[in-house]
Each structure stands twice: as structure tokens, then as C-alpha cells.
Amino acid sequence: TAEAAEAVTRLTRWHDDFPTAGVRFADLTPVFADAAGFRAVIDCFAAIAPDADLVAGVDARGFLLGAGVAATLGTGVLAIRKGGKLxxxxxxxxxxxxxGSAALEIPADGVDLTGKRILLLDDVLATGGTLAAAAALFEEVGAEVVAAAVVLELEFLKGREHQGAYPVTSIVTL
Ligand code: PRP
Structure with missing residues (x-):
């Protein structure tokens, strides 16, 4: 929505050469800390897949989005963790x-993901490796990623090209 996009554009903190040289880091902390901004982002994501069975968020800022959207939709939330945490x-x-490189993990038992319709969320889409790996986890366990969404897409890094069949929505594209 226009309200969500306006909040993201106005409130994002940009930092050059963080966490490593050559990377321009988008910190969405002030967007989430803003009551109207957070509400607008959550409502925007909830509207993407109102029939999702489960909302999943990527470690770490995706947790905030996942929880907010899940509570709005009345679904559960699943935290996709960085390797070694579960x-x-x-x-x-x-x-x-x-x-660098990393791993993402979800539990292999305890949550029945077979046939579940997943709404997959993260804060930023950059090179796309993170979102693609997260989606692959659900495909591996027989769940279906019905949609993925991010707050901010850095289009020049072409992350969208590495995604699967699921639609990817971004609130702001730069
Ligand atoms: C950032 C961001 C996304 C990912 C996007 O997380 O929150 O998850 O990078 O990058 P990609 O599209 O190039 O894969 P980061 O790995 O910095 O982890 P953090 O959330 O723990 O800070």
C-alpha cells in the first residue's frame, strides 16, 4: 500500500560498508518501531495470502513480520532459524x-508441514539466496510456498531471478 511504502521510504536507515565493505545496509528498525508504519506493513502482507495456513519468517527481522502477520490472519507462525540454533x-x-555463506533450518518433526500453504516473509530481498533457501526448506518437506513478501527489494542485485514459482511482493523496490 501507499502508506506502507511511504513509511519504509521515510524511515529506513541506510549505512554504507556494513557489515562488510561494499555493502549498503538497509536497517528497517525505525519502520517496525513506528506504530503506523508497522501496522501498514503487516496489513499489506496479510492481504497477500489471506488463505495461508502458516506464516513463516526468516531469522531475524522476518520473525517480527511473521508474528505480526500471523496474529492478524489468525494462523500460527514458524521461525526459520539460522544454522545451529534449533x-x-x-x-x-x-x-x-x-x-559470506550460511544455513537456514526448520524443525524436521513436531510441526506437520505436509500440504501446508505457507506465506514466507523477510525484511530485505538482496541477492535472493536467503529467500530461495527458505522456500526450498518448505518444498523439501512437502509444504507449498503460496507467496513470498519482503519490505524492501534491492532490484540491482537480481534476487527475484533466483526465486521459484511463488509470487514475490515487495513494498518498496529500489
Ligand atoms: C539480511 C536480510 C535478509 C538477507 C537478504 O539478513 O535480513 O534475510 O540478508 O539477503 P540476500 O537476498 O542476499 O540473501 P542477514 O543475513 O544480514 O541476517 P540477520 O537478519 O540475522 O541480520
Whole structure:
């Protein structure tokens, strides 16, 4: 929505050469800390997949989005963790990051994900490795990513090109 996009554009903190040289980091902390901005972002995401069974958010800022959207839709929320944070058994996927490499994990038991319709959320789409790895986890366990959404898409990094069949929505594209 226009209100969400305005808040993101006005409130995002930009920082050059963080966390490594050559990376321009978009910190959305002030967007989430703003009552109207956070509400607008959550409502925008909730409207994308009102029939989702489960909302999943990527470590770490995706947790905030996932929880807000899940509470709005009346679904549960699933935290997609960075490698090593969850006890076994886990489903794990390695991926390349804008800076370095990492792994994402979800539990391999305890949550029945088979056939579940997943709305996948993160704060930023950059090179796209993170979102693609997160989506691959759900495909591996027989769930369906019905939609993915991010607050901010850095289009020049072409992250969208690395995504699967699911539609990807971004509130602001730069
Ligand atoms: C940032 C951001 C996304 C990811 C996007 O997270 O929150 O998750 O990078 O990058 P990509 O599209 O190039 O994969 P980061 O890895 O910095 O982790 P953090 O949330 O723990 O800070």
C-alpha cells in the first residue's frame, strides 16, 4: 500500500560498508518501531495470502513480520532459524549471502508441514539466496510456498531471478 511504502521510504536507515565493505545496509528498525508504519506493513502482507495456513519468517527481522502477520490472519507462525540454533532433527539448507555463506533450518518433526500453504516473509530481498533457501526448506518437506513478501527489494542485485514459482511482493523496490 501507499502508506506502507511511504513509511519504509521515510524511515529506513541506510549505512554504507556494513557489515562488510561494499555493502549498503538497509536497517528497517525505525519502520517496525513506528506504530503506523508497522501496522501498514503487516496489513499489506496479510492481504497477500489471506488463505495461508502458516506464516513463516526468516531469522531475524522476518520473525517480527511473521508474528505480526500471523496474529492478524489468525494462523500460527514458524521461525526459520539460522544454522545451529534449533535442536535436531532439522531440515537444513545452505545458501550464499551478499556477504559470506550460511544455513537456514526448520524443525524436521513436531510441526506437520505436509500440504501446508505457507506465506514466507523477510525484511530485505538482496541477492535472493536467503529467500530461495527458505522456500526450498518448505518444498523439501512437502509444504507449498503460496507467496513470498519482503519490505524492501534491492532490484540491482537480481534476487527475484533466483526465486521459484511463488509470487514475490515487495513494498518498496529500489
Ligand atoms: C539480511 C536480510 C535478509 C538477507 C537478504 O539478513 O535480513 O534475510 O540478508 O539477503 P540476500 O537476498 O542476499 O540473501 P542477514 O543475513 O544480514 O541476517 P540477520 O537478519 O540475522 O541480520
Amino acid at each position: 535442536p535436531p532433527p532439522v531440515v537444513s539448507r545452505e545458501y550464499e549471502l551478499e556477504y
